[in-house]
Amino acid sequence: MARPLEGPEELIEALRDRVLTVAPERKANDIIGHVDPECGGLVLTGPTSRDATPGLNHYRERLLIARDPARYTKQVATAGDPFGVAADDGGLFGHATLADRLRDQTRTRWSAFAVTPTGYIPADGQAALDAVVDRTNEIDDQALVVALPVGHLWLAEPRVRRLMAAIQSIHHPIALVIDGGNRTDPQEQPGVSEQLRALCASCDRLVVWRTDLAGLDSLAHGALGAAVGIYPGLRHGMRPPCEDDKKDGGPAGSFSALLVRELLRFMRIDQEKNRFFDAVCGLECPCTVCQGRSLASFKDIGEDQLLVARHNTIVINALGADLAACNAGLDRLDWWRQQLADAIERHRHMAAKAQIREKDAVPAVLLRWLQGSPPPLTEGTALG
Numbered sequence: 001m002a003r004p005l006e007g008p009e010e011l012i013e014a015l016r017d018r019v020l021t022v023a024p025e026r027k028a029n030d031i032i033g034h035v036d037p038e039c040g041g042l043v044l045t046g047p048t049s050r051d052a053t054p055g056l057n058h059y060r061e062r063l064l065i066a067r068d069p070a071r072y073t074k075q076v077a078t079a080g081d082p083f084g085v086a087a088d089d090g091g092l093f094g095h096a097t098l099a100d101r102l103r104d105q106t107r108t109r110w111s112a113f114a115v116t117p118t119g120y121i122p123a124d125g126q127a128a129l130d131a132v133v134d135r136t137n138e139i140d141d142q143a144l145v146v147a148l149p150v151g152h153l154w155l156a157e158p159r160v161r162r163l164m165a166a167i168q169s170i171h172h173p174i175a176l177v178i179d180g181g182n183r184t185d186p187q188e189q190p191g192v193s194e195q196l197r198a199l200c201a202s203c204d205r206l207v208v209w210r211t212d213l214a215g216l217d218s219l220a221h222g223a224l225g226a227a228v229g230i231y232p233g234l235r236h237g238m239r240p241p242c243e244d245d246k247k248d249g250g251p252a253g254s255f256s257a258l259l260v261r262e263l264l265r266f267m268r269i270d271q272e273k274n275r276f277f278d279a280v281c282g283l284e285c286p287c288t289v290c291q292g293r294s295l296a297s298f299k300d301i302g303e304d305q306l307l308v309a310r311h312n313t314i315v316i317n318a319l320g321a322d323l324a325a326c327n328a329g330l331d332r333l334d335w336w337r338q339q340l341a342d343a344i345e346r347h348r349h350m351a352a353k354a355q356i357r358e359k360d361a362v363p364a365v366l367l368r369w370l371q372g373s374p375p376p377l378t379e380g381t382a383l384g
């Protein structure tokens with residue numbers, strides 16, 4: 001795959017049906033060998049790391065790699081300065097600095113495409129959103145993803161229609177990052193899952209970014225691609241200022257979570273007395289990292305944290321590959337619904353085994369995803 005990609009059209013095709021893995025740059029070497037070049041890729045964030053450079057240079061011809069400046073974790077976008085350019089450069093160079101900076105992302109590094117350093121767009125940030133649209137549409141000769149980091153209120157009526165209009169008017173692929181407000185997981189906010197599905201069905205250049213398995217649900221509903229975080233702090237948007245950004249979403253001070261494919265669930269492994277997790281003891285993972293190891297045997301320390309990151313990378317890529325193997329549309333939705341139904345049934349079985357209440361065991365989001373899909377969001381339809 002040539003580096004950098006030539007422009008919007010080539011980038012759109014490169015991102016189609018792809019599930020990227022979002023990871024701190026300092027951890028790139030830990031997982032890069034486990035990323036599937038056919039249907040995966042890497043989005044690196046956090047502080048730059050010289051240690052990562054040799055590995056990234058080694059894989060740059062085989063993997064789709066990019067860097068997300070994640071300015072949204074540090075700064076709010078304004079109409080006059082949606083990309084934080086003025087803050088760094090005194091505004092002397094205006095939007096020319098944005099184009100130069102985006103070009104630098106691909107000229108001097110291993111990135112196949114650039115990601116805009118968009119600031120966080122708050123609920124009252126319509127003017128900032130408009131500025132992002134206008135400024136990025138002025139650039140037509142670069143492969144770039146336009147980051148749209150929004151609060152969950154943008155996924156509610158009537159704002160969601162304005163968000164849809166903005167997304168539809170941007171010529172480049174869009175990375176939609178959703179902050180959940182007082183809930184860590186934006187999918188727990190009322191209506192977000194449904195409206196996100198409607199957006200995916202309405203916008204053909206949408207990549208659901210810095211997310212969890214909602215990325216698969218989005219792909220099943222028509223998203224162009226997804227970018228799933230390897231650590232909990234990289235699986236949702238964040239409003240600035242974000243202390244977690246200093247640890248770039250990694251497990252230090254946080255926790256590791258193991259992606260259990262059979263349950264479609266990231267499970268914390270630092271809760272030794274988690275009775276439900278104990279019931280998972282029967283599950284062994286056949287992946288090249290675990291090699292048949294019991295999933296219940298992982299601890300949230302040392303070498304195991306590294307192995308969990310690798311296991312998660314493999315499982316995310318495998319899920320993405322299986323989904324992409326189905327024809328877009330009904331075949332893909334059927335496959336996803338079957339995965340959900342199977343995962344819910346396994347939860348129920350394990351709940352019975354662990355003697356805990358079913359409603360405490362089955363994640364609400366799985367039940368929600370199993371519900372019917374809304375129609376695409378258009379001018380004439382209203383949801384919620």
Ligand SMILES: [Zn+2]
Nearest residue numbers: 285287290311
């Ligand atoms: Zn594994």
